Amino acid sequence: MTSSAPEPEGARPVPPPQRRPGGRSARIRRQVLDAVLAELGEHGYDGLTVDSVAARSGVHRATVYRRWGDVGGLLADVLDAAGDDAWQPPDTGSLEGDLAALNREIQDALVAEPPIVAALIAASFRSEQADHAQRRLWEDRYARCEVIVRRAVERAELPLGTDARRLLIAATAPVYHQLVLLRTPPGPDLPGQAARTAALAASAGAFAVPPPAGDT
Amino acid sequence: MTSSAPEPEGARPVPPPQRRPGGRSARIRRQVLDAVLAELGEHGYDGLTVDSVAARSGVHRATVYRRWGDVGGLLADVLDAAGDDAWQPPDTGSLEGDLAALNREIQDALVAEPPIVAALIAASFRSEQADHAQRRLWEDRYARCEVIVRRAVERAELPLGTDARRLLIAATAPVYHQLVLLRTPPGPDLPGQAARTAALAASAGAFAVPPPAGDT
Structure with missing residues (x-):
């Protein structure tokens, strides 16, 4: 349910940038959303700011503000990205x-x-x-x-x-x-x-x- | 469960102060907790401050700070007070x-x-x-x-x-x-x-x- 929840990509090998689907815009999104997850995991909602996410992601803060607006926009995009997967429920036979x-x-x-x-x-x-x-x-x-x-x-x-x-x-x-x-x-x-x-x-x-x- | 939840007393006739159990300290507690409920109902958690509760309750803010400390202390006391009642679950026969x-x-x-x-x-x-x-x-x-x-x-x-x-x-x-x-x-x-x-x-x-x- 929430089970295929987002994970920061740090633990997985990152493919070369040119192989990532969607190109630069998708790559920036992934960097920013990974930074949101990492900040959220470490500091919770109260420690989450657009500036800390921008700094952690290495994406210019003006870009983050323009594309996501605020912390609410960042969180909403994390959740929308989590739903954009191939998760299927378990099939055990009963x-x-x-x-x-x-x-x-x-x-x-x-x-x-x-x-x-x-x-x-x-x-x-x-x-x-x-x-x-x-x-x-x-x-x-x-x-x-x-x-x-x-x-x-x-x-x-x-x-x-x-x-x-x-x-x-x-x-x-x-x-x-x-x-x-x-x-x-x-x-x-x-x-x-x-x-x-x-x-x-x-x-x-x-x-x-x-x-x-x-x-x- | 949460059903016998606290209500502000404004809607009920308030008995004369001298009849209230516990005397002055209990009366101050009731005034302050009623103010917390009213502020919470109107403004939610984000609008809740010790100062706004003190102002609404008519109790001196130094008293509120000394006795409840902060918003968390106020909310905890509201919840503890809510449990201090005679609520019993429904008895319908099945x-x-x-x-x-x-x-x-x-x-x-x-x-x-x-x-x-x-x-x-x-x-x-x-x-x-x-x-x-x-x-x-x-x-x-x-x-x-x-x-x-x-x-x-x-x-x-x-x-x-x-x-x-x-x-x-x-x-x-x-x-x-x-x-x-x-x-x-x-x-x-x-x-x-x-x-x-x-x-x-x-x-x-x-x-x-x-x-x-x-x-x-």
Whole structure:
């Protein structure tokens, strides 16, 4: 969900500039967004300024101001870039297995160090632009995850007419609630327990879509 | 949960000062905390300062600084005061009914205007003191809600050895997740659907506590 969250590229070999897609403009974007992630991981939202990002990225500050405007614009672009990937949800062969693997990815992302995903969620309470971008990213991730439910329907694990989004929210919400809001420590059982709860509820018909009004 | 959240007292008739429990110190605390709530509702965390709270409360600013220190101290005391009440979870006669009523209280609190509960949650991402106090409040509320599960066990709706806290988290997490993080609009079906999902999962044994190791 947030699991394919952005990482600074420092840890990966950087291909020669001329090979990077999109040329100079894309290269500048990558440099700046990597600097945002690094600053955010080290200092959190409160330490993030356009000037510190510009200095770290080696991109002229006038360019950063012109293209991203402010910290909110930088964060929104980090989140939009995070959604521009090929992430697909896990495919383990069972509904409960897929949901548990998904929840493990979410837990890993939420407790990762440096706490970039957590810092981006916190920033969404501060910046309207970051808020909108965070919501776009979540919407996109939940939409991609609907394939988990389609596969379970094809395997006859679930009835046709299961509300995929409600099921996915039920499966993932306890992980977010405990780690982001209640701030309880992560646990090895949390991802699987939340997955099992949602799968059991699904088998019991909790996410059945009622037939359209007028049907007999 | 957050439902018995603090309200400014302006809307209620204020009893004569000499009747208020605790005397002058308690009266000053109430004046100051009411001012925090009013400022928070109007201006959010970013508009909250010790000086604006002091001015609004009519309490000398030196007193406010001495007793509460800073904005974090003020917010923490608002949250601690909110937990110092007689709130009990709804008792409707069924597990699903209790959880649905609880979720309606949570949804109402999260979407209330002025958005005091939402602002306190947002503030918990900014201030460590507010964070700790928010967590204490949630822990206290979830502990009080365990009676919902005990009653369901007594009615034989649930087996003995149901993990009350996990059940309560599963029931309430989708409401928090959608309204606080995903920021989807509130809906009349959300509280009941989340309650029904958790109740169905509970009936299917999702929250059964495994027997202690060594039992046969």
